[in-house]
Amino acid sequence: MTEVIAVRPVDEVRTVRALLAGGVVAGPLWVALALAQGLARQGFDFRRHPVSVLSNGDLGWLQIGNFVLAGLLCVGAAWALRRVPHLGLGPVGGPWLLGQYGVGLVLSGIFVADPLDGFPAGTPRGAGAVSWHGLGHFGAGAVAFAALIAACLLAARRLARRGERGWAAYSGATGVFFAAAWLAMIGSGGRPATMLLFGLAVVAGWAWLSATLLRARREAFG
Structure with a gap:
């Protein structure tokens, strides 16, 4: 892999390195901004509200931008992985799934989630009506999560198959945990315990992605 990179144009190498680095930091940035908003914005409760509803209100542009930026960083990292394939994700399937995840995040920002259960201030309690863009947000989220x-x-x-049991177990456990938490949240109708569990699963998913892209970058460039 190192020999292949060595014969590439310097500009391409720099671009690949930068895009992989962008993918590494996408998760921490997304989580930090979402957490800061959730703690600071009046009426928001992690036990009752998904982070997506932060896209509403006067400061909603912050979370919209958070989705779009993280998504674009993931799409860029997916392009880079086609040039320096990760041993686990491979040269085609993994980058395609990462790109799909990024596109889903971008669309999650474009299709704004509906106000929910008292947030933002003035919104009636309860689930409320679902708009066309709310449906679009659900669909985009499903695409991203599944990917x-x-x-x-x-x-x-x-x-x-390569005998890397530690990384294999970590990857499998992350995927199973994310899927179980997502289904639990849907099945419970958004009960506080499952809302918090899914929040942890989102953080775990981002952590796995950052670790995976960091490994790919180190293996390719040292």
């Missing part, structure tokens, strides 16, 4: 879960499981299978 991330599939990427974890793909990496787990490929790494297990």
